Amino acid sequence: MGDPSERAGAAHTLDAQASVAWMRRFARTTPGVVGMIAIAVAACCLIAGVVCVAQLNGRIAERNAVLDRSEPLTYAAQNLYAALSAADAAAASAFLSSEIETGPMRKRYQQALADAASALADATAGATDADTRTAMAEISAQLSAYTGLVESARANNRQGFPVGSGYLREASSLMQTAVLPGAERIYIRHLAAVDEDQRAVGSTPGAGLVLLALVLATIGVGSVLVYARTNRQFNVGLVVATAAALLAIAWIVVATRLAAGHIEHSRTEGTARFGQLAKARILAEQARTDETLQLIEHGDIVAGEASFNGHIGDLGKLIGTGPSAAADGVAKWTASHRKQVEAYLGGDYPAAVAQAIGTDPGGSAAQFAAVESSLRDGIEHTRATLRDRVSTASARLAWSPTGTLVLMVVAAAAAVVGLWPRLKEFL
Amino acid sequence: MRTRILVALLIFATFTAGCGSSTPPTPVTVAPIDARPAGAQEVTTAPVTGSADCDREASLRPAPQPSPGAMPHGSTMAAIAERGRLVVGVDQNTNLFGSLNPSTGQLEGFDIDIAREIARAIFGDPDRIELQVVNASQRESALQSGQVDLVVRTYSITCERKQKVAFSSVYFKADQRILALKGSGIDSAARLSGKRVCAVWGTTSLPALFALKPRPTLFGVASWTDCLVMLQQGQVDAISTDDVVLSGLAAQDPTVEVVGASLGIEAYGIGIKKENSDLVRFVNGVLERIRDDGTWQRLYDARLRSLGPSPGPPAARYED
Numbered sequence: 001m002g003d004p005s006e007r008a009g010a011a012h013t014l015d016a017q018a019s020v021a022w023m024r025r026f027a028r029t030t031p032g033v034v035g036m037i038a039i040a041v042a043a044c045c046l047i048a049g050v051v052c053v054a055q056l057n058g059r060i061a062e063r064n065a066v067l068d069r070s071e072p073l074t075y076a077a078q079n080l081y082a083a084l085s086a087a088d089a090a091a092a093s094a095f096l097s098s099e100i101e102t103g104p105m106r107k108r109y110q111q112a113l114a115d116a117a118s119a120l121a122d123a124t125a126g127a128t129d130a131d132t133r134t135a136m137a138e139i140s141a142q143l144s145a146y147t148g149l150v151e152s153a154r155a156n157n158r159q160g161f162p163v164g165s166g167y168l169r170e171a172s173s174l175m176q177t178a179v180l181p182g183a184e185r186i187y188i189r190h191l192a193a194v195d196e197d198q199r200a201v202g203s204t205p206g207a208g209l210v211l212l213a214l215v216l217a218t219i220g221v222g223s224v225l226v227y228a229r230t231n232r233q234f235n236v237g238l239v240v241a242t243a244a245a246l247l248a249i250a251w252i253v254v255a256t257r258l259a260a261g262h263i264e265h266s267r268t269e270g271t272a273r274f275g276q277l278a279k280a281r282i283l284a285e286q287a288r289t290d291e292t293l294q295l296i297e298h299g300d301i302v303a304g305e306a307s308f309n310g311h312i313g314d315l316g317k318l319i320g321t322g323p324s325a326a327a328d329g330v331a332k333w334t335a336s337h338r339k340q341v342e343a344y345l346g347g348d349y350p351a352a353v354a355q356a357i358g359t360d361p362g363g364s365a366a367q368f369a370a371v372e373s374s375l376r377d378g379i380e381h382t383r384a385t386l387r388d389r390v391s392t393a394s395a396r397l398a399w400s401p402t403g404t405l406v407l408m409v410v411a412a413a414a415a416v417v418g419l420w421p422r423l424k425e426f427l
Numbered sequence: 428m429r430t431r432i433l434v435a436l437l438i439f440a441t442f443t444a445g446c447g448s449s450t451p452p453t454p455v456t457v458a459p460i461d462a463r464p465a466g467a468q469e470v471t472t473a474p475v476t477g478s479a480d481c482d483r484e485a486s487l488r489p490a491p492q493p494s495p496g497a498m499p500h501g502s503t504m505a506a507i508a509e510r511g512r513l514v515v516g517v518d519q520n521t522n523l524f525g526s527l528n529p530s531t532g533q534l535e536g537f538d539i540d541i542a543r544e545i546a547r548a549i550f551g552d553p554d555r556i557e558l559q560v561v562n563a564s565q566r567e568s569a570l571q572s573g574q575v576d577l578v579v580r581t582y583s584i585t586c587e588r589k590q591k592v593a594f595s596s597v598y599f600k601a602d603q604r605i606l607a608l609k610g611s612g613i614d615s616a617a618r619l620s621g622k623r624v625c626a627v628w629g630t631t632s633l634p635a636l637f638a639l640k641p642r643p644t645l646f647g648v649a650s651w652t653d654c655l656v657m658l659q660q661g662q663v664d665a666i667s668t669d670d671v672v673l674s675g676l677a678a679q680d681p682t683v684e685v686v687g688a689s690l691g692i693e694a695y696g697i698g699i700k701k702e703n704s705d706l707v708r709f710v711n712g713v714l715e716r717i718r719d720d721g722t723w724q725r726l727y728d729a730r731l732r733s734l735g736p737s738p739g740p741p742a743a744r745y746e747d
Binding site: 142161 | 452453455456457459460462463464465512514519520521522526527528530532534556557558559560561562565569574650652653655656659675676678679680
């Protein structure tokens with residue numbers, strides 16, 4: 001007690017109390033009121049401006065998320081599925097055609113593996129969540145086990161050992177029951193992420209608009225108080241600030257509405273269509289697997305036929321509205337498949353194999369390739385639409401953050417500059 | 428005073444902020460891939476076996492054989508002749524008896540040769556035949572549903588099976604034995620204790636292994652080549668079934684051998700739908716002929732020479 005610093009502290013407190021009391025008295029005077037209005041309006045303008053900029057920049061960042069991450073990942077994931085399925089089909093065809101070592105089948109198998117490796121790298125790039133990376137690592141590990149089994153099958157086949165077919169069946173089972181379902185899950189997850197990111201681009205920046213409304217309310221209340229104190233109806237500064245805030249609101253509303261329109265198109269003509277075509281491609285691959293498995297199993301085909309017809313039926317429904325080349329191809333493919341089944345049930349196994357995997361342009365292999373490539377073209381096309389629309393949507397937003405910030409800084413400055421003469425009258 | 432407190436607080440805040448230990452992002456870990464043949468499963472419940480008792484090798488006595496192309500009117504053979512081809516259920520994964528030749532895409536083996544002899548007896552042409560692959564566990568249902576006319580597929584005659592389908596006379600006899608890696612120390616059924624053993628669903632080998640005391644860990648798969656795949660992948664220690672099937676597997680891998688004494692004798696017959704007794708008699712007539720005219724011996728020499736010298740065709744026994 002009684003040491004100098006305590007006394008100094010007490011003096012500080014007294015000083016502070018005195019200055020607070022002075023501030024209170026000053027606030028009740030006209031210059032005090034006018035000064036506080038100027039500060040409140042300017043502060044509101046700046047806060048609203050900064051929040052709007054942050055929200056609009058968020059929309060633009062979502063656009064980058066769609067174009068740089070979720071959309072390319074989805075595209076890579078569906079390519080991965082197609083490449084893996086093509087590798088399995090090529091291995092099965094090579095087995096059926098007795099072209100074990102050489103020939104176009106082997107090349108196609110190697111090409112499909114290279115495509116799968118590329119798609120795997122593309123689909124892993126930028127995957128930040130642990131689930132997706134784990135799923136990718138699983139596919140990677142399974143794929144190396146798969147190729148090992150296919151090579152074991154090949155080595156045994158070359159020596160005429162039936163155990164080769166055992167290895168091939170094991171490989172195909174690994175592909176059909178583990179690898180492909182895993183790839184399909186990744187693709188479905190990515191597609192959902194694209195849709196979510198797209199919706200985020202087109203959403204209205206609610207908090208920013210509420211704050212802008214608050215700016216208008218503050219200016220309104222300020223104008224009434226200034227009129228009451230100074231008897232002047234219009235303050236040019238506050239009028240300019242009002243105009244700037246209204247302009248900012250109009251800009252944001254129009255820009256986000258336009259963006260939302262483009263996003264809606266990108267979702268219906270892009271994402272939804274992309275999803276349908278990718279689903280169709282997967283169904284086509286599954287039907288092709290059914291077709292070759294029937295021949296490899298070389299037994300009762302009732303279950304295999306039911307599965308084939310189910311996949312083709314779903315495929316037909318999906319591409320009913322799609323590229324006519326695909327629908328046409330499916331009809332021809334189904335016709336060729338009927339011939340294969342006829343030959344098989346008629347006991348002519350070699351003819352059935354030839355119909356399924358032969359190089360005849362009317363055969364199932366050629367027709368399946370036609371369906372597959374037209375679906376792939378369709379996917380490329382909708383992909384371009386999706387990206388264009390998202391890009392256009394974000395172009396509508398491009399200048400809105402800068403514009404809003406400039407307008408709100410102008411509004412804040414106008415309020416201060418406009419009220420300064422009223423304040424000066426008392427100083 | 429205040430300034431000093433403020434500065435102290437700022438310094439404190441600046442330095443403590445960096446002190447939290449930063450946890451690295453969790454690295455991805457996946458389990459090694461242990462691929463198995465589709466449908467491979469451990470056998471934990473006893474396979475269904477009836478306790479039927481019968482003279483399993485006795486079949487129906489052949490009637491006078493009609494000549495090819497002249498099947499008696501209204502008989503099952505006439506219906507097959509009408510159709511234009513004989514439909515036979517066979518195997519495509521058993522070396523020596525029925526397997527797909529990878530270089531020709533054709534099914535071949537001792538069983539398939541026998542089936543062709545029956546087609547020859549009906550049509551005078553061994554190629555008027557449709558070979559359909561049936562799994563071991565589908566053999567009875569394929570006959571009962573009429574999917575195939577005959578099953579010629581290392582088909583052991585048992586009393587339980589005879590309640591569902593009819594069998595021809597015996598055309599081959601085999602012993603159930605064990606296939607294991609050379610130097611594995613497995614040389615008898617007793618040494619299978621505590622080991623993992625593979626067999627095919629729906630075969631007679633599976634219940635025989637299940638009945639062993641103590642029972643080994645048993646895996647069921649769809650075909651015998653799947654068992655060899657599992658053995659080569661180190662997922663089982665041994666395979667046990669008929670010696671001829673095991674020899675076919677051993678021929679594909681120099682590191683394995685057939686070991687041990689017989690666990691039981693298996694008599695192979697041709698499976699036929701129970702109602703078609705005329706076809707049973709006809710098939711027995713064909714088997715009678717190929718035993719007598721040296722065809723059996725010729726087929727044995729062509730396909731099964733690797734099993735050792737021919738024991739000669741097994742004698743047929745008839746019940747009426």
